[in-house]
Amino acid sequence: MSTDDLPLHTHKHSLRIPFNRLFALIYWCAILALLYHHTHSLLHSTTLTSFFITLTLLISDSILAFLNIATQAFRMNPLYRKEYPENLKRVLRKSDLPALDVFICTADPYKEPPMNVVNTALSVMAYDYPTEKVSVYVSDDGGSALTLFAFMEAAKFARHWLPFCRENNILERCPEAFFETDHSSFSEAENIKKMYQGMKVRVDNVIERGKVDSEYITGERESQVFSKWSDGFIRQDHPTIIQVLSDNNKERDITGNAMPNLIYVSREKNRISEHNFKAGALNVLIRVSATMTNAPIVLTLDCDMYSNDPQTLYRVLCYLSDPELRSKLGYVQFPQRFRRINKNDIYACELKRMFVINAEGMDGVLGPDYFGTGCFFNRRVFFGGPSQMLSPEILELAPDNVVDKPIQSTKVLELAHRVAACNYERNTNWGRKIGVRYGSLVEDFFTGYQMQCEGWRSIFCNPARPAFYGDAPINLVDVLNQTKRWTIGNLEVAFSRYSPVTFGVRAMGILMGLSYAHYSFWPIWSIPITVYAFLPQLAILNGITIFPKVSETWFLLYVFLFLGAYTQDFIDFVVEGGTFPRWWNDQRMWMVRALSSLLFGSSGGRRNLLGAQAPPGPYVRPPLFGSIEYLLKSLRISTHVFNVTSKVLDEDQSIRYEQGTIEFGVPSPMFVPLTMAALLNLAAFTWGHVEAFRGRNDLEGLFLQMFIAGFGIVNCIPIYEAIISRNDKGRIPRKTTLVSLLLAFALYLVAYVTLRN
Numbered sequence: 001m002s003t004d005d006l007p008l009h010t011h012k013h014s015l016r017i018p019f020n021r022l023f024a025l026i027y028w029c030a031i032l033a034l035l036y037h038h039t040h041s042l043l044h045s046t047t048l049t050s051f052f053i054t055l056t057l058l059i060s061d062s063i064l065a066f067l068n069i070a071t072q073a074f075r076m077n078p079l080y081r082k083e084y085p086e087n088l089k090r091v092l093r094k095s096d097l098p099a100l101d102v103f104i105c106t107a108d109p110y111k112e113p114p115m116n117v118v119n120t121a122l123s124v125m126a127y128d129y130p131t132e133k134v135s136v137y138v139s140d141d142g143g144s145a146l147t148l149f150a151f152m153e154a155a156k157f158a159r160h161w162l163p164f165c166r167e168n169n170i171l172e173r174c175p176e177a178f179f180e181t182d183h184s185s186f187s188e189a190e191n192i193k194k195m196y197q198g199m200k201v202r203v204d205n206v207i208e209r210g211k212v213d214s215e216y217i218t219g220e221r222e223s224q225v226f227s228k229w230s231d232g233f234i235r236q237d238h239p240t241i242i243q244v245l246s247d248n249n250k251e252r253d254i255t256g257n258a259m260p261n262l263i264y265v266s267r268e269k270n271r272i273s274e275h276n277f278k279a280g281a282l283n284v285l286i287r288v289s290a291t292m293t294n295a296p297i298v299l300t301l302d303c304d305m306y307s308n309d310p311q312t313l314y315r316v317l318c319y320l321s322d323p324e325l326r327s328k329l330g331y332v333q334f335p336q337r338f339r340r341i342n343k344n345d346i347y348a349c350e351l352k353r354m355f356v357i358n359a360e361g362m363d364g365v366l367g368p369d370y371f372g373t374g375c376f377f378n379r380r381v382f383f384g385g386p387s388q389m390l391s392p393e394i395l396e397l398a399p400d401n402v403v404d405k406p407i408q409s410t411k412v413l414e415l416a417h418r419v420a421a422c423n424y425e426r427n428t429n430w431g432r433k434i435g436v437r438y439g440s441l442v443e444d445f446f447t448g449y450q451m452q453c454e455g456w457r458s459i460f461c462n463p464a465r466p467a468f469y470g471d472a473p474i475n476l477v478d479v480l481n482q483t484k485r486w487t488i489g490n491l492e493v494a495f496s497r498y499s500p501v502t503f504g505v506r507a508m509g510i511l512m513g514l515s516y517a518h519y520s521f522w523p524i525w526s527i528p529i530t531v532y533a534f535l536p537q538l539a540i541l542n543g544i545t546i547f548p549k550v551s552e553t554w555f556l557l558y559v560f561l562f563l564g565a566y567t568q569d570f571i572d573f574v575v576e577g578g579t580f581p582r583w584w585n586d587q588r589m590w591m592v593r594a595l596s597s598l599l600f601g602s603s604g605g606r607r608n609l610l611g612a613q614a615p616p617g618p619y620v621r622p623p624l625f626g627s628i629e630y631l632l633k634s635l636r637i638s639t640h641v642f643n644v645t646s647k648v649l650d651e652d653q654s655i656r657y658e659q660g661t662i663e664f665g666v667p668s669p670m671f672v673p674l675t676m677a678a679l680l681n682l683a684a685f686t687w688g689h690v691e692a693f694r695g696r697n698d699l700e701g702l703f704l705q706m707f708i709a710g711f712g713i714v715n716c717i718p719i720y721e722a723i724i725s726r727n728d729k730g731r732i733p734r735k736t737t738l739v740s741l742l743l744a745f746a747l748y749l750v751a752y753v754t755l756r757n
């Protein structure tokens, strides 16, 4: 039978491509016209005030224009793919199936409950795949005995869980998710559930006490392991701990089947060496796994994600075993999908554009960027471009090396410890040319980008049943802190010597270069957003017209630019299954993000050069410009830290989240610009009408400004509610409102003095 009859995968191009291209052309012409208009007015401005206002608008609109052009790159050639795993099983023998190493990262047992991490691991250990070919490596940057304890428990539970899933052909192989569904039709389920809950109680007890008491330790071997957590052991300074918790050469499940490998790794840490956060953790796992199993396929997973489909690996193999793709295929990326997002996704955490729409767009060119989780790599991709292999410093780490010793042999364990040491990477290519790349807080984005620059292709795989599910933050501060980390990370890429606009365009062509530029430069989108949130409003308050009148032709240009961008964005969103309320919240959240986290730095996150974390400070810290924070880093005055997002659910907060109420709560400086904008827009809109009513205003000339203020107000409704009508703990703290009010008034005074002369 020819392979045409048994396709492993197919794809089709979006029908909207011709329309998108035509529209992009028209839209670019409109943008050019606007920039011409501004330049013309700038050259003919009569007063200093009008000169500065026009200059501000010109700068803002140039930034918007650049970002818009970059966004159009995603729309030039979107692609939709489909895989046929059933065909794969007909052409590939079981014995030919490649092995898989799964990497799971965790960093803090209190922010990332070990039971969640355990669920992540169990869901992939239970993949529908020959168990002797699966190894799961857990990286614990928290260096916590609590996490290790949870995994010891998990290894025991897995001996029951895996055969249960296999024999009953369970789809939902993450225990927590499975027990949330109706499982009454499975006779053993109750038994397994009891075991699961027993494990949960033990793990939670240990977490609550903060240590593993002797009553929980069974046997000499376990107590020996925990004795490593001696007095001087702290998370920032401790030796490497590598613990094989399940070894497929030895362990059998209760039905006598081999168990997958499960290995706990907490790399060595000290205060002098840079440990490079998650990127460093992943590089240690790449090396440790190379010494033990060296599987040709590597899956990276965050501890807040779990597998939702045991067949996923077969989908991946549809691409990785395709002879036409194989030699250049670096990774297969699945979208991040989230489980508990509320109905209208108030924080726009679904990130449909980033995780689906844009990824499909890039897939039509050279493939999607790397999202940090839910990604299957060809191990070879970590070692230089497809035609230019970079050999690691020791032979055993090479991607084609075959491990011929059992994972618990002294030789293997010795080497594994050696490659997990703090100073192992000194004078090597790790983090620069080999492995996951250092130098950006979005190590995922930066790494995928560099791989693609080296000539690797990637594939976006988006099956109907989500391959993975994860959790997204459920309060505004967490969302904004996450955005802030991404902001800094993106700027680090934008202004590195690998900048997508120069290096990227040269290496991958204009479309890929622009796609990556869109992400790395998006923080500067906060400049136009801030200008449009304040300038037109301040102008209204001072009776100044800054946009064309309704009767002028230029007015139509503004209408077209606004409606064109919004409509196109809306169509993209809805075509991918979005709803109107979700889209509305999404566009609101991008403005919120722009006004707060993109611009301002906040709580924590800075450390001194020795790498010691600054002690947690009082609630309100002086706001810092994101760019200043970035600058401080560039001047080596401070460095950025990867602030892990909390995955602990507060009951009250969860309820408010379910109801769709925005959670402010803590007096964060990040809320100040937002609240200021809400107040000023309301003031301007009201004042504009009052003046018009008194006949002192020309509403025709102020129409665009009034429209912007009105649009701002509609977007700010939840903020007004959070200031005035809410009494719950999630309302905007009085202090924040007061500070914002004062600052808004100060801003008004400044404008009064400068604009009226």
Ligand SMILES: O=c1ccn([C@@H]2O[C@H](COP(=O)(O)OP(=O)(O)O[C@H]3O[C@H](CO)[C@@H](O)[C@H](O)[C@H]3O)[C@@H](O)[C@H]2O)c(=O)[nH]1
Residues within 6 Å of the ligand: 105, 106, 107, 108, 112, 139, 141, 276, 277, 278, 281, 301, 302, 303, 304, 371, 372, 373, 441, 442, 443, 444, 482, 485, 486, 489, 642, 643, 644, 645, 646
């Ligand atoms: O020093 C560290 C810090 C973090 N992590 C792990 O990194 C993962 C992601 O951290 P999280 O707090 O969940 O960040 P998110 O913002 O949700 O993560 C997104 O953004 C990150 C880059 O900023 C990517 O690494 C992630 O894959 C991507 O999902 C988690 O598993 C952490 O345990 C470490 O292993 N070591």
Ligand SMILES: [Mn+2]
Residues within 6 Å of the ligand: 302, 304, 645
């Ligand atoms: Mn996360």
